[in-house]
């Protein structure tokens with residue numbers, strides 16, 4: 001049996017006619033840059049995320065970059081974030097000349113540990129970027145309190161967490177700004193790159209729209225330095241078609257997560273394999289990440305040979321990335337993140353995954369464990 005990590009063709013085949021109609025409409029209009037499709041999607045995403053405003057941008061990375069720009073982050077500033085994330089989070093901070101300051105994660109959620117943030121605050125600290133990793137919100141209440149107490153801008157990296165909730169609040173609506181990605185492997189994926197910034201602040205919203213078009217306002221007059229951060233009308237049209245399906249896809253991901261938990265328990269594997277924690281509210285399971293001590297790479301190889309796709313998110317934490325050598329990070333600085341990088345493995349969790357496939361995945365993991373722990 002073949003079980004890919006992600007099967008986007010299964011999703012496409014069910015909505016193909018609608019996608020083709022929506023994209024054809026864009027071709028016929030020949031309006032490819034911003035315009036009504038992007039305006040409409042911004043309203044829909046703002047509504048979905050319970051925010052007043054949304055601004056369509058070129059990628060999740062550019063959502064982070066433009067958010068830091070609108071917050072006025074630059075050389076000399078420090079921004080607190082997690083070392084256990086996709087590179088874009090730390091990369092965007094560093095590209096603006098600011099310093100990423102890392103804070104270790106919680107073992108069971110893989111999210112930033114709020115208890116460790118305050119000790120990293122200096123007079124240069126300007127912002128915090130919590131990352132809602134794998135589809136689960138960070139523990140936002142203490143983070144929000146710290147941000148308010150020290151007057152820091154709170155930017156949520158919600159690239160993996162559209163629709164996730166923390167105590168009833170949607171990801172992207174809790175801090176000052178939320179950043180989303182429509183990269184194809186995210187829960188709401190475009191046919192290429194795309195992203196969205198959410199906010200409920202009118203003044204941030206207005207400046208975000210100006211920064212998106214090189215800081216031009218009115219046209220050809222530049223008081224601000226921006227970039228080309230525009231979302232394509234074609235991608236907006238595709239996301240518009242997909243959005244009404246998002247909740248049913250999310251429920252299918254949650255059902256798959258539940259089934260994995262039952263299967264791991266039934267197979268007696270829950271002592272050897274650590275399952276992801278479910279703590280702070282609606283988890284949208286962009287990834288289902290298990291942890292196995294010392295044997296992760298062997299397990300990955302074993303599953304690969306059995307036709308099962310898995311992935312390591314992420315093999316190298318940010319403080320050990322060569323491009324950040326100048327930050328003087330070293331092994332041992334963030335032990336929880338380092339252990340996660342060594343032990344974690346993402347299993348297939350996509351909505352169309354069948355129960356037979358899941359049983360096969362867990363059977364294979366059991367066979368591996370029987371072989372190496374007997």
Ligand SMILES: *Cc1c(COP(=O)(O)O)cnc(C)c1O
Nearest residue numbers: 059060061086088159160181183
């Ligand atoms: C995917 C992702 C990004 C970047 O999004 P792109 O659209 O690929 O640029 C940023 N942060 C996190 C946590 C992500 O998973």
